[in-house]
Amino acid sequence: xxxxxxxxxxxxxxxxxxxxxxxxxxxxxxxxxxxxxxxxxxxxxxxxxxxxxxxxxxxxxxxxxxxxxxxxxxxxxxxxxxxxxxxxxxxxxxxxxxxxxxxxxxxxxxxxxxxxxxxxxxxxxxxxxxxxxxxxxxxxxxxxxxxxxxxxxxxxxxxxxxxxxxxxxxxxxxxxxxxxxxxxxxxxxxxxxxxxxxxxxxxxxxxxxxxxxxxxxxxxxxxxxxxxxxxxxxxxxxxxxxxxxxxxxxxxxxxxxxxxxxxxxxxxxxxxxxxxxxxxxxxxxxxxxxxxxxxxxxxxxxxxxxxxxxxxxxxxxxxxxxxxxxxxxxxxxxxxxxxxxxxxxxxxxxxxxxxxxxxxx
Amino acid sequence: xxxxxxxxxxxxxxxxxxxxxxxxxxxxxxxxxxxxxxxxxxxxxxxxxxxxxxxxxxxxxxxxxxxxxxxxxxxxxxxxxxxxxxxxxxxxxxxxxxxxxxxxxxxxxxxxxxxxxxxxxxxxxxxxxxx
Numbered sequence: 367x368x369x370x371x372x373x374x375x376x377x378x379x380x381x382x383x384x385x386x387x388x389x390x391x392x393x394x395x396x397x398x399x400x401x402x403x404x405x406x407x408x409x410x411x412x413x414x415x416x417x418x419x420x421x422x423x424x425x426x427x428x429x430x431x432x433x434x435x436x437x438x439x440x441x442x443x444x445x446x447x448x449x450x451x452x453x454x455x456x457x458x459x460x461x462x463x464x465x466x467x468x469x470x471x472x473x474x475x476x477x478x479x480x481x482x483x484x485x486x487x488x489x490x491x492x493x494x495x496x497x498x499x500x501x502x503x504x505x506x507x508x509x510x511x512x513x514x515x516x517x518x519x520x521x522x523x524x525x526x527x528x529x530x531x532x533x534x535x536x537x538x539x540x541x542x543x544x545x546x547x548x549x550x551x552x553x554x555x556x557x558x559x560x561x562x563x564x565x566x567x568x569x570x571x572x573x574x575x576x577x578x579x580x581x582x583x584x585x586x587x588x589x590x591x592x593x594x595x596x597x598x599x600x601x602x603x604x605x606x607x608x609x610x611x612x613x614x615x616x617x618x619x620x621x622x623x624x625x626x627x628x629x630x631x632x633x634x635x636x637x638x639x640x641x642x643x644x645x646x647x648x649x650x651x652x653x654x655x656x657x658x659x660x661x662x663x664x665x666x667x668x669x670x671x672x673x674x675x676x677x678x679x680x681x682x683x684x685x686x687x688x689x690x691x692x693x694x695x696x697x698x699x700x701x702x703x704x705x706x707x708x709x710x711x712x713x714x715x716x717x718x719x720x721x722x723x724x725x726x727x
Numbered sequence: 728x729x730x731x732x733x734x735x736x737x738x739x740x741x742x743x744x745x746x747x748x749x750x751x752x753x754x755x756x757x758x759x760x761x762x763x764x765x766x767x768x769x770x771x772x773x774x775x776x777x778x779x780x781x782x783x784x785x786x787x788x789x790x791x792x793x794x795x796x797x798x799x800x801x802x803x804x805x806x807x808x809x810x811x812x813x814x815x816x817x818x819x820x821x822x823x824x825x826x827x828x829x830x831x832x833x834x835x836x837x838x839x840x841x842x843x844x845x846x847x848x849x850x851x852x853x854x855x856x857x858x
Contacts, residue, residue: 479758483732483760486757487764490765498777508732
């Protein structure tokens with residue numbers, strides 16, 4: 367029987383209320399196979415979860431108790447700053463003894479076409495060093511209409527990897543401009559990657575992507591202009607995190623005190639790297655583990671988990687409530703209200719109020 | 728909301744560096760609404776099979792212009808099968824002599840395209856093969 371036929375059988379059973387366990391060869395369930403490290407089962411579950419299918423949701427429910435162990439590292443930044451090359455180097459580092467041979471999963475997101483829904487996912491091109499290593503699993507995914515830099519199911523994919531025992535999960539966002547900041551809600555540690563020559567200091571004080579950085583990376587640091595980029599980023603950081611320092615003002619040295627140097631405060635370090643050569647990677651990896659340690663000590667780890675799972679719960683809840691609303695509200699009544707909004711008889715807020723109260727006026 | 732997409736791996740095994748054709752096909756499949764994983768030049772059969780597994784693709788498109796198709800294709804087929812991915816369809820584009828075509832088809836290659844093949848035809852064949 368083909369895979370597709372099985373999917374249909376599964377859906378029919380699900381709709382009829384019959385509980386089905388999905389089995390691969392040897393009568394083990396797909397979920398059990400994933401927990402035992404079967405890569406084919408893992409790939410298939412990832413697809414189901416990405417497609418948000420019934421099987422995918424059922425698998426996630428079974429896998430969820432096994433999650434919560436991985437360190438989620440987000441890598442974001444503009445197009446062409448070298449995110450994929452950096453991810454390649456970081457993953458290689460974690461696989462070597464310096465990184466204690468941790469198992470690494472990579473979720474690389476590239477944009478879907480807004481017109482056709484298709485996508486060319488090309489992040490693997492820069493990750494060829496990682497092939498042939500069973501401790502690494504790379505999965506490309508298309509953004510499928512999401513605008514926050516990651517796809518709607520990216521978080522769910524990381525949960526599958528987490529349950530499958532990957533200790534490090536690196537999420538590479540689409541080439542992000544200024545406001546694609548969803549990654550900060552998902553990852554424990556967010557790296558924002560910049561490259562020399564991409565804008566002046568005013569770019570650096572705008573709100574948005576720089577604010578979410580736990581670690582700033584200036585990649586392509588062998589290019590001219592790296593000092594300017596570093597200076598701009600550093601001055602932005604100092605605006606955000608003023609600490610006690612001595613400045614010279616009209617020829618006099620003056621001590622300036624910012625807010626108390628709080629030990630719970632994490633000041634994002636700036637790292638210079640040349641990803642294609644592997645320069646600066648060990649130092650960057652060290653900063654990443656320092657950040658993880660800082661989060662665990664300061665309670666930030668739990669706080670981030672709570673915020674992330676809370677917002678996921680909210681999203682699922684609103685989807686479920688919407689589905690329930692459409693199930694219980696006659697389509698005719700709904701259409702009538704929409705017509706009244708169209709003719710400006712009702713504002714959208716009044717319309718929702720009347721729909722929720724169960725009448726059409 | 729369930730959303731199924733056809734996923735295609737476009738890869739160039741072997742040592743020739745002419746990837747224009749592979750890119751044209753990748754772009755055409757993208758415009759047809761498919762998700763195309765592009766792996767770039769000089770892939771070994773092992774790399775291709777590994778990527779096909781991790782990405783859980785429906786179709787693997789191989790671009791081969793080097794003349795090494797009779798060595799590369801069977802190796803890739805064998806690796807996919809031993810990985811439990813015998814359902815994955817393999818398409819080849821490139822310079823394939825007429826006398827090799829029946830042998831490749833017999834091995835299990837789904838479609839073979841030479842110079843001048845239309846992208847519309849490829850798109851149609853991919854959709855049919857995935858079903």
